[in-house]
Amino acid sequence: MKGEGRFEAEQQQPGEEHRMREKPSSEKDTHQGSGKLRDRVAIITGGDSGIGRAVAVAFAKEGANVTIAYLDEHKDAEETKRLVEEKGRQCHAIAGDVGQEEHCRRIVDETVSRFGKLDVLINNAAEQHDRDSIEEISEDQLVRTFRTNIFAQFFMVKAALKHLKEGSAIVNTTSVTAYRGSGHLLDYSSTKGAIIAFTRSLSQNLAKKKIRVNAVAPGPIWTPLIVSTFPKEKVEKFGKDVPLERPGQPDEVAPCYVFLASDDASYMTGQCLHPNGGEIING
Numbered sequence: 093m094k095g096e097g098r099f100e101a102e103q104q105q106p107g108e109e110h111r112m113r114e115k116p117s118s119e120k121d122t123h124q125g126s127g128k129l130r131d132r133v134a135i136i137t138g139g140d141s142g143i144g145r146a147v148a149v150a151f152a153k154e155g156a157n158v159t160i161a162y163l164d165e166h167k168d169a170e171e172t173k174r175l176v177e178e179k180g181r182q183c184h185a186i187a188g189d190v191g192q193e194e195h196c197r198r199i200v201d202e203t204v205s206r207f208g209k210l211d212v213l214i215n216n217a218a219e220q221h222d223r224d225s226i227e228e229i230s231e232d233q234l235v236r237t238f239r240t241n242i243f244a245q246f247f248m249v250k251a252a253l254k255h256l257k258e259g260s261a262i263v264n265t266t267s268v269t270a271y272r273g274s275g276h277l278l279d280y281s282s283t284k285g286a287i288i289a290f291t292r293s294l295s296q297n298l299a300k301k302k303i304r305v306n307a308v309a310p311g312p313i314w315t316p317l318i319v320s321t322f323p324k325e326k327v328e329k330f331g332k333d334v335p336l337e338r339p340g341q342p343d344e345v346a347p348c349y350v351f352l353a354s355d356d357a358s359y360m361t362g363q364c365l366h367p368n369g370g371e372i373i374n375g
Contacts, residue, residue: 116141116142116146116313116314116315116316116341116342117146117341117342117343117344118145118146118149118175118342118343119146119149119150119175119343120150120343120344120346120347123150123153123343123347124153125153125154125155125179126154127154127155128154128155128350128353128354128355128356129151129154129155129156129211129212129350129353129354130154130155130156131155131156131157132155132156132157132211132212132353133156133157133158133159133203133207133208133209133210133211133212134151134156134157134158134159134210134211134212134213134214134353135158135159135161135199135200135203135210135212135213135214135248135252136148136151136158136159136160136161136214136216137161137162137190137199137214137215137216137217137244137248138161138162138216138217138218138265139158139159139160139161139162139169139172139185139214139216140160140162140165140168140169140172140185141162141165141168141172141315141316142313142315142316142342143216143265143310143313143315143342143345143346144160144162144172144214144216144217145160145168145171145172145175145342146341146342146343146345146346147214147216147342147345147346147349147350148160148172148175148176148183149172149175149176149179149343149346150343150346150347150349150350151176151181151212151349151350151353152175152176152179152180152181152183153179154350154354155181156181156211156212157181157182157183157184157207158176158181158182158183158184159183159184159185159186159199159202159203159206159207160172160173160176160183160184160185160186161185161186161187161188161190161199161217162185162186162187162217163187163188163189163190163217164187165316166187168316169185169187170185172185173185182206182207184202184203184206184207186198186199186202189240190217190240190244190247190248191236191239191240191243191244191247192239192247193243193247193250193251196244196247196248196250196251197247197251199248199251200248200251200252200255201251204255209255210252210255210256210260211256211259211260211261212260212261212262212263212353213248213249213252213256213260213261213262213263214262214263214265214349214353215244215245215248215249215262215263215264215265215287216265217240217241217244218240218241218265218280218283219236219237219240219241219280220237220277220280221233221237221277221279221280222276222277222326223276223277223278223279224276226278229278229279233279234279237279237280237283238279238282238283238286241280241283241284241286241287242283242286242287242290245264245287245290246290249262249294256301256303257301257303258301258302258303259302259303259355260303260304261303261304261305261306261352261353261354261357262294262298262303262304262305262306263305263306263307263308263349263352263353264287264290264291264305264306264307264308265287265307265308265310266284266285266287266288266291266307266308266309266364267280267281267284267309267310268309268310268311268312268366268368268371268373269281269284270284270285270287270288270309270375271288271309271373271374271375272371272373284309287307288307288309288364288375291305291306291307291362291364292362295361295362296362299361304352304357304358304360304361305361305362306352306357306360306361306362306363306364306365307363307364307365308345308348308349308352308364308365308366308367309364309365309366309367309368309373309375310340310345310367310368311331311334311340311366311367311368311369311371312330312331312334312339312340312368312369313339313340313341313342313344313345313367314330314331314339314340314341314342315342331369334368334369334370334371335369335370335371336369336370337369338369339369340367340368340369344367345367348365348367351365352365
């Protein structure tokens with residue numbers, strides 16, 4: 093990242109990628125799809141930008157049709173849709189709040205109606221708020237963060253489960269903060285810890301149905317959520333404290349989701365992958 097070039101006007105959560113001066117990288121040129129997800133159907137929440145967009149593009153390269161669910165970042169969603177369709181696959185975009193169970197049912201129902209089935213669920217939507225003290229976290233913020241980050245995962249799985257079958261996969265996005273904590277992201281890191289417990293517990297619950305449940309715990313990844321969360325001085329230092337001394341890009345995280353969603357991970361459930369720039373968190 094180059095000096096002041098990454099900074100733009102303050103953004104509202106969860107941020108808009110098209111407004112970022114230094115755009116995240118959503119697609120690896122070296123990734124040549126090999127049909128790992130051929131003709132599968134996936135739902136990706138938070139799929140308009142950042143990690144979600146990179147996952148949608150990677151899935152399309154591997155042969156999947158996707159539904160991307162997002163809050164209200166319509167321009168970003170349109171770009172993700174264009175990128176997926178450029179790969180010859182279909183993309184259905186649905187706007188709304190995944191913190192509401194009725195909307196989660198709508199996402200699943202529209203996906204199955206459009207594509208005829210559902211094979212993969214990627215629970216990726218999240219929000220975070222930088223606060224110096226627990227005293228600064230209002231009840232509204234606390235409830236909102238838990239609704240978006242963990243309640244939504246429960247809601248999406250509940251809605252999707254009747255359509256999933258043997259060989260289906262669920263992948264939940266957690267965070268390195270679930271393992272090492274974060275003094276300025278108390279509510280966010282708490283939800284991410286809950287996602288680890290949810291992933292492990294759900295994997296046991298669904299094992300007899302042969303539905304695999306795993307997680308990905310990214311470290312510092314350059315996404316719209318970063319510039320919409322932190323002040324300029326924190327963004328300047330973002331990601332420089334990991335062994336690789338830089339933030340990661342969304343397209344460096346997406347291969348984890350491809351692996352866990354594909355048959356390559358057929359003997360993995362209840363596990364978590366850690367694309368975090370080399371931080372050892374013993375998770």
